[in-house]
Amino acid sequence: MDFERTFDIGTDLVSDLDFARVRQWKDQHPGGAVIGYFPVYAPAEIIHAAGMLPVALSGGGDRLDIQHADARFGSFICSIIKTTLEMGLREHLTVFDGVLFSSICDSARNLCFVMKRNFPALYTDFLHLPHNPSSAASIDFLASEYRRLIQELERMGGRPVTAEALNESILLYNRNRQLTRDLYRFRCQNPHLLRAWESYVLVRAGNVIPVEEHNQLLQDALAQLPSRSGRPRDSIRIVAEGAFCEQPPLDLIKLVEDVGCYVVDDDFAIGRSWFVEDVPTEDDPIHALAESYVNRAVYSSVRHDFRAPRWEGLATKVKQARADAVLFLIAKFCEPAYFDYVLFKKKLDEIGVPHLLLEFEEKQFTFDRVRTEVETFVESLVFD
Numbered sequence: 001m002d003f004e005r006t007f008d009i010g011t012d013l014v015s016d017l018d019f020a021r022v023r024q025w026k027d028q029h030p031g032g033a034v035i036g037y038f039p040v041y042a043p044a045e046i047i048h049a050a051g052m053l054p055v056a057l058s059g060g061g062d063r064l065d066i067q068h069a070d071a072r073f074g075s076f077i078c079s080i081i082k083t084t085l086e087m088g089l090r091e092h093l094t095v096f097d098g099v100l101f102s103s104i105c106d107s108a109r110n111l112c113f114v115m116k117r118n119f120p121a122l123y124t125d126f127l128h129l130p131h132n133p134s135s136a137a138s139i140d141f142l143a144s145e146y147r148r149l150i151q152e153l154e155r156m157g158g159r160p161v162t163a164e165a166l167n168e169s170i171l172l173y174n175r176n177r178q179l180t181r182d183l184y185r186f187r188c189q190n191p192h193l194l195r196a197w198e199s200y201v202l203v204r205a206g207n208v209i210p211v212e213e214h215n216q217l218l219q220d221a222l223a224q225l226p227s228r229s230g231r232p233r234d235s236i237r238i239v240a241e242g243a244f245c246e247q248p249p250l251d252l253i254k255l256v257e258d259v260g261c262y263v264v265d266d267d268f269a270i271g272r273s274w275f276v277e278d279v280p281t282e283d284d285p286i287h288a289l290a291e292s293y294v295n296r297a298v299y300s301s302v303r304h305d306f307r308a309p310r311w312e313g314l315a316t317k318v319k320q321a322r323a324d325a326v327l328f329l330i331a332k333f334c335e336p337a338y339f340d341y342v343l344f345k346k347k348l349d350e351i352g353v354p355h356l357l358l359e360f361e362e363k364q365f366t367f368d369r370v371r372t373e374v375e376t377f378v379e380s381l382v383f384d
């Protein structure tokens with residue numbers, strides 16, 4: 001297959017609201033269950049070790065009209081909350097046997113229970129992720145949450161989740177995260193050979209296909225990319241920050257690069273590269289997963305870690321990516337991203353890194369104003 005087609009396939013996968021590939025997996029695995037999880041993070045290793053297919057939900061993008069979900073929420077709620085419920089109400093989620101939510105924000109917490117009420121036959125669960133990594137109890141607490149999840153999955157007909165199966169799954173996902181980090185590193189060093197939207201669809205494709213297939217896809221891409229042709233453009237290097245949960249429209253990511261930016265790092269679909277180091281494989285892999293959440297996770301606006309301030313994480317990211325500026329891409333009504341924007345902005349001002357804030361919604365079709373804002377920002381940097 002022509003390598004360039006890979007990006008079309010990735011685009012089709014991330015745009016498919018009917019989860020055709022997931023349905024295909026289910027046909028090939030009679031009796032197999034599919035567990036969806038709401039962004040940002042879920043222990044996919046546990047679902048995989050139970051013989052089930054973990055699928056990361058990413059909202060309805062720009063392909064779904066809200067007809068019913070508005071009636072179930074107040075007005076000032078981000079789009080992904082509404083489109084996720086709408087997908088359920090419009091029967092796009094019928095392939096799922098269960099859905100998992102976690103404590104990322106009040107809206108996600110509420111969505112879990114709205115889903116439970118609207119779809120009583122669907123296994124709907126809420127994972128309490130620890131908020132205080134400094135507490136000695138955090139790891140044990142999370143390990144007990146993971147054991148509770150395992151019991152639920154086994155009760156649903158998943159195979160027994162043995163330590164051996166969990167360690168095998170951890171190795172597969174470690175490989176997946178390593179390949180994702182390699183892809184990001186390649187793009188940072190060669191932004192003229194791999195555009196941000198291209199790496200985005202390659203990475204996000206892993207939301208809906210088995211990890212084994214996704215590892216192969218990333219490995220093949222990394223082998224092919226160095227021989228791609230492309231001349232360096234006269235662009236400024238930016239880090240995109242703030243779109244860790246609801247995802248910006250693909251056309252918006254393309255536009256940012258078209259008007260003169262190289263997006264050399266970002267936090268799109270951040271759950272796919274959640275750990276900065278491999279999760280260890282050990283006799284008690286549940287403990288290893290919990291310990292990794294507490295001690296090896298990326299910085300994120302939905303994960304609190306007073307030991308490592310998030311604004312320092314952003315400053316380090318900017319430095320490592322040799323970025324000229326930061327572009328905040330924040331979903332409308334996303335409280336965690338807007339709260340952190342204040343802290344990030346203060347830090348960037350302190351260290352003299354220019355920044356621009358753009359608000360987006362999943363369903364956005366006109367980008368004229370955004371184009372003008374980014375163009376003006378780029379010009380101000382180029383002619384400074």
Ligand code: SF4
Pocket residue numbers: 078079080081104105106107108245246302331333334335336337
């Ligand atoms: S986009 Fe922000 S507010 Fe909306 S569910 Fe995600 S974290 Fe919560």
